[in-house]
Amino acid sequence: MTGRRDGLTPRGRRARRRAGRVLAGLALLTALLMLLAGRIPNRVGNPGSLVQTFLPWSGAAVLVLGGLALLRRSRPGLVAVLVPALVWGLFYAGTLRDRAAAGGAGALTVVTHNVDDENPDPAGTARALAATGAQLIALEELVEPAAGRYAEALAGAYPYHEVRGTVGLWSTYPLTDTRAVPIMEWTRALRTTAQTPQGPLTVYVAHLPSVRVRPGSGFDTARRNAAAGRLAEAVRGGPAGRTLLMGDLNSTTGDRAVAPLMSQFRSAHDAAGAGFGFSWPAAFPVARIDQVLVRDLTPLSAWTLPATPSDHLPVAARLRP
Structure with missing residues (x-):
């Protein structure tokens, strides 16, 4: 007999205490990771950007730790898990x-x-996107001969369109002053002006380089960051006033490595979306890297659309001009 109502042997109680200490340590470490994500250096392997990209998923770690604490019947573990749970709630409850x-x-x-x-x-x-009734549709990864098929399918509802390199914009409004924006070796960004009933609207469509997690080099974001910097300079030197940036930016809005670009805009989803709005990969989205960003426009709503045969989900927004 143990003399204790928990029915554990002394060895079992010691094991429970050790498990409680480990769980408490992991819970506090998770809370610190969330609180200090913005200060994790990016000098080697860009761990700061990696953590900031997937930071919303720290909530999954909180759930796992809480479940383990319940399974082990660890009161210290359960109490400690409350700390990252509160931090996550502070960051994301509104989302x-x-x-x-x-x-x-x-x-x-x-x-x-x-x-x-x-x-x-x-x-x-193309037909699925046109069915949304959107006035502006931006497409990325346009290659021949598929680019011609998109143009043909959208021609009836969108009499105006411009393509530069592998990005394009289809519009119900006339488009003027269209030009390529040099952000990398080949053309993956454009700027145009949509002549809306409320006046001219500057529109950028961009596809920033992909990022990779590579053995030995970590989270490889160098090409993306450089292209984002060039796009940020182009926007800064472009027309003032109402501006819209759409595209696959291969970055979440919280990654400080692309702050020079993101800081010039407001995220439509952050302002008027529901939930996290993850858009990639389409089969099981884990990050929102497809963005609708605005300046001097008011987001009214933002959402992801049903999957197409692409590996990204389409994203949409309603804006007050």
Whole structure:
């Protein structure tokens, strides 16, 4: 007999205490990681950017630690798990609610989609995007002969379109002063002006380079960061006033490595979306790297669209001009 109602032997109680200490340590470490994510250096392997990209998933770690603490019946572990749970709630509780604004008469609906250069059904993808009724549709990863199929499928509803390199914009409004924006060796960004009923709207469509996690070098973001810096300079030197940036930026809005670009805009999803709005990969989205960013426009709502044959989900937003 142990003389204790828990029925554990002395060795079992020691094991429970050790498990409780380990769980408590991991819980406090998780809380520190969330609180200090912005200060993790990016000098070697960009761990700061990696943590900031996937920081919302720290909530999954909190759930796992809480479950283990319950399984081990560890009171210290359960108490310690409350710390990262509160931190996560402080950061993200507001993200879980629907932030859409009321109204919207005369609102502008926009869609952006990395259609995937291996998309087997360009026409079907184009029809699905057009069915949203958006006035502006930005597409990335346009390659021939698929680019011609997108243009053909969208021609009826979108009489105006511009393509530069592998990015394009389809519009119900006239487009003027279109030019390529040099952000890398080949053209993956454009700037144009949509002549909306509320006046000219500067529109950028961009596809920043992909990032990779590589053995030995960590989170490889150098090419993306350089392209984001060039795009930031182009926007800074471009027209003032109402501006819209859409595209696959291969970055979340929270990654400080692309702050020179993100700081010039407001995220439509952060302002008026519901939930995290993860867009990639389409089969099981873990990050929102497809963005609708605005300046001098008011986001009313933002959402992801149903999957197409692409590896990205389309994202949409309604904006008050």
